[in-house]
Amino acid sequence: MYLGPLLDGLATTAKHLVKTVRGDGMTRQFPEERPQFGNPLIYRGVHRLNKDDQGRVKCVACFLCATACPAHCIDIIGTAAPWEDREKYPQSFVIDELRCIYCGMCEEACPVDAIELTSLFDLTGASREEMIFDKEKLLSVYDATIEQEPMRSRRAAAESQAGE
Amino acid sequence: MATITVDGQEIQIDDSERLNLIQAADRAGVSIPFYCWHPGLSVVASCRMCLVETGTKNKETGEVTMMPKLVPGCQTPAKDGTVIVTNSAKVRANQNFVQEGILLDHPVDCPICDQAGECWLQDYYFKHGHQERRADVRPFTSKRREMGPHVTLFADRCVMCSRCVRFTREVSGGGELQIVDRGSHAEIDIFPGYPLADQMSGNTNDICPVGALCSTDFLYQQRVWFLDAQDSVCSRCSTGCSVQLHVQQNKLYRIQPRYNPNANDWWMCDIGRYENDYVSAPERLTSIKQRTGDKFADLLWPEGLRAIHEALTGVAAKNGGERLVFVLSPFLTCEEAYLLATYARTIAPTVQLALGKVPVVGQDEKFKSGFTIRAERCPNRRGVEEVLRHFQGSILDWDGLVKKTTAGEFTGVYLTANYPGPWIDEAEVAAFERVDLLVVQDILPSPLARKAQYVVPGVTAVEKDGSYVNHAGLLQTTTWGIRPAEGAHVDGQTFADLLARKGLYQADAVLAELAGAIGFFARASGGVPEAGLNLVTGTEKSPKTTALGTVTHPLPTFRSVASEMLEVE
Numbered sequence: 263m264y265l266g267p268l269l270d271g272l273a274t275t276a277k278h279l280v281k282t283v284r285g286d287g288m289t290r291q292f293p294e295e296r297p298q299f300g301n302p303l304i305y306r307g308v309h310r311l312n313k314d315d316q317g318r319v320k321c322v323a324c325f326l327c328a329t330a331c332p333a334h335c336i337d338i339i340g341t342a343a344p345w346e347d348r349e350k351y352p353q354s355f356v357i358d359e360l361r362c363i364y365c366g367m368c369e370e371a372c373p374v375d376a377i378e379l380t381s382l383f384d385l386t387g388a389s390r391e392e393m394i395f396d397k398e399k400l401l402s403v404y405d406a407t408i409e410q411e412p413m414r415s416r417r418a419a420a421e422s423q424a425g426e
Numbered sequence: 427m428a429t430i431t432v433d434g435q436e437i438q439i440d441d442s443e444r445l446n447l448i449q450a451a452d453r454a455g456v457s458i459p460f461y462c463w464h465p466g467l468s469v470v471a472s473c474r475m476c477l478v479e480t481g482t483k484n485k486e487t488g489e490v491t492m493m494p495k496l497v498p499g500c501q502t503p504a505k506d507g508t509v510i511v512t513n514s515a516k517v518r519a520n521q522n523f524v525q526e527g528i529l530l531d532h533p534v535d536c537p538i539c540d541q542a543g544e545c546w547l548q549d550y551y552f553k554h555g556h557q558e559r560r561a562d563v564r565p566f567t568s569k570r571r572e573m574g575p576h577v578t579l580f581a582d583r584c585v586m587c588s589r590c591v592r593f594t595r596e597v598s599g600g601g602e603l604q605i606v607d608r609g610s611h612a613e614i615d616i617f618p619g620y621p622l623a624d625q626m627s628g629n630t631n632d633i634c635p636v637g638a639l640c641s642t643d644f645l646y647q648q649r650v651w652f653l654d655a656q657d658s659v660c661s662r663c664s665t666g667c668s669v670q671l672h673v674q675q676n677k678l679y680r681i682q683p684r685y686n687p688n689a690n691d692w693w694m695c696d697i698g699r700y701e702n703d704y705v706s707a708p709e710r711l712t713s714i715k716q717r718t719g720d721k722f723a724d725l726l727w728p729e730g731l732r733a734i735h736e737a738l739t740g741v742a743a744k745n746g747g748e749r750l751v752f753v754l755s756p757f758l759t760c761e762e763a764y765l766l767a768t769y770a771r772t773i774a775p776t777v778q779l780a781l782g783k784v785p786v787v788g789q790d791e792k793f794k795s796g797f798t799i800r801a802e803r804c805p806n807r808r809g810v811e812e813v814l815r816h817f818q819g820s821i822l823d824w825d826g827l828v829k830k831t832t833a834g835e836f837t838g839v840y841l842t843a844n845y846p847g848p849w850i851d852e853a854e855v856a857a858f859e860r861v862d863l864l865v866v867q868d869i870l871p872s873p874l875a876r877k878a879q880y881v882v883p884g885v886t887a888v889e890k891d892g893s894y895v896n897h898a899g900l901l902q903t904t905t906w907g908i909r910p911a912e913g914a915h916v917d918g919q920t921f922a923d924l925l926a927r928k929g930l931y932q933a934d935a936v937l938a939e940l941a942g943a944i945g946f947f948a949r950a951s952g953g954v955p956e957a958g959l960n961l962v963t964g965t966e967k968s969p970k971t972t973a974l975g976t977v978t979h980p981l982p983t984f985r986s987v988a989s990e991m992l993e994v995e
Contacts, residue, residue, distance in 0.1 A: 323538030325649040340646040349570070350538040350646055373537045 310403035319377035327368035335361035379418035428506035447499035461669035463500035467588030471498035525555035541637030574622035598626035599794030659904035660698035661887030666896030712913030733755035741838030747774025755782035756804035759892025761936040765921035811897035883914040891933035898964030
């Protein structure tokens with residue numbers, strides 16, 4: 263009585279076995295084999311702090327990301343900027359990556375497109391302290407990812423268009 | 427009674443009241459927007475934001491005759507039969523145009539502007555603006571510059587309401603600020619070499635409706651929507667200004683005046699506003715200490731208080747109660763003074779009570795509007811005196827105490843201090859050298875505390891509940907803004923523990939007890955209103971009778987900012 267469904271099940275197993283042997287199965291050999299995103303530009307992974315054209319942190323310490331953040335994981339200390347053409351900048355900018363829920367609200371709230379989420383998804387660390395990213399670390403994420411993922415804001419696009 | 431019609435709604439105002447249209451409309455719950463008007467300053471009607479339609483209603487026929495043009499609400503008095511229309515198309519169009527005109531020149535740098543969140547320009551833009559920007563001019567920008575030690579000017583954000591200029595001319599009287607240049611080049615400025623440096627300068631930051639004048643001390647410290655406000659009373663002089671403490675995560679960020687027609691009107695001085703470093707000073711006393719030789723050892727609270735209680739009762743038993751004296755600092759609240767005096771009298775009915783040192787700095791400093799910084803730099807001399815008078819009849823003052831102590835009349839002294847800075851000189855310290863038992867309760871280390879057998883940590887005025895009686899007899903209640911320095915206990919709790927009272931110290935319960943016990947405080951038995959109770963004259967103004975008293979921007983809450991964002995969506 264159960265023989266029919268049993269054979270059905272075995273058939274499915276055999277189908278997947280053939281697929282996997284032929285190399286087009288679902289299993290990926292992570293981390294040797296990296297997954298491909300449809301569009302890495304809209305992935306919500308580790309944050310980065312963008313730099314302006316002079317290599318300074320773009321952030322103006324307006325606290326709007328900290329205000330929008332539902333997980334309260336962003337901690338900013340603002341102060342007067344040391345540069346002539348800028349008024350305010352973050353003396354310290356800390357994100358607790360463990361507390362973050364990667365919702366992307368900070369990116370939405372930012373009026374100067376200074377904070378963006380990258381497609382780095384496999385963030386790991388050996389301690390909690392290691393996962394609290396300060397300004398330098400967030401800027402280094404920018405350096406590491408800017409080649410593959412250009413600043414993707416409308417504003418940045420408009421600026422580059424105006425430049426052309 | 428005068429009858430006034432606001433947007434079709436009839437309200438009654440008292441004949442003696444002299445209200446303008448903004449205030450009259452506010453009584454009806456209708457808010458007319460304004461920038462340049464301030465109830466504490468003269469009227470210039472220059473911003474044109476409060477223009478409304480007005481007319482007169484004929485009492486007999488009921489016929490309404492309207493003025494042909496819009497009139498400034500701040501400059502037009504409301505009288506019997508006045509009709510105000512604030513929601514017509516004409517009025518709305520004007521508000522839109524004024525907003526648009528101001529914003530032509532305004533750098534929309536809200537992300538880096540400290541005023542964002544408590545900015546009238548932002549509020550009115552949401553309520554009365556939403557105009558498309560039709561002119562393609564780039565607002566001029568300028569660097570910030572200092573107007574004085576506490577005031578920073580961002581000239582590009584200014585809307586030329588001239589409130590600050592009128593303030594320095596009419597209230598503080600220094601006249602430091604001017605409008606220089608004309609037309610679109612007009613700017614607020616000071617004369618070279620004459621900075622805005624008087625003790626009232628901080629108020630200009632409060633009355634600025636936009637982010638042009640910002641507090642240098644608060645600049646970029648915190649966004650205002652993260653702050654919580656707590657109603658309190660300033661403790662730095664006997665004027666007793668009503669203030670608001672703005673705190674976040676147990677840190678005091680700034681202090682702003684709260685409107686109180688009985689004490690300070692809309693203002694406060696820079697001493698109370700800015701000289702608050704002592705609250706977070708690292709040298710704050712935070713544990714009960716016992717001295718042996720030159721060394722101080724920390725005691726836990728229960729054992730420390732037990733040791734102090736035993737030492738005090740020991741002195742009273744050995745030498746008699748009259749040789750033990752309790753010194754009540756004028757920085758104690760009425761409730762604390764009452765508890766401590768009660769405790770003193772439970773040790774022995776003859777225990778002496780004295781008034782602590784009343785710090786006096788120079789002369790009273792009176793400003794043009796009548797606002798005064800009192801020479802008496804403590805909040806509650808009168809309240810403590812009334813408590814002493816109740817318990818002892820006469821008051822032993824500080825000089826008398828020092829004289830008597832030098833003469834060796836007292837062998838035990840329990841002294842409360844809680845002064846915000848150095849307060850005692852060497853000669854006075856020497857008076858206490860021969861005392862057998864000296865207990866000092868203070869917030870900061872002092873030469874006297876070094877001589878004490880026991881040191882008890884006190885708390886500052888921003889850390890405790892209670893009530894003060896100011897120079898004029900006005901009783902006001904204050905609430906805590908931040909928690910006591912870690913390890914310290916609220917003074918009232920310390921005294922309640924010494925009295926072996928159960929449970930937590932609650933200032934309002936003690937005040938009710940005090941009102942029942944001492945006739946002077948009897949009026950406080952039903953609680954104390956926001957604007958205080960005058961215990962001497964028995965009458966006081968209520969802020970409700972002068973409409974629109976609180977024109978400082980209410981502190982935005984995190985929630986209100988978020989919901990406004992959603993509404994705009």
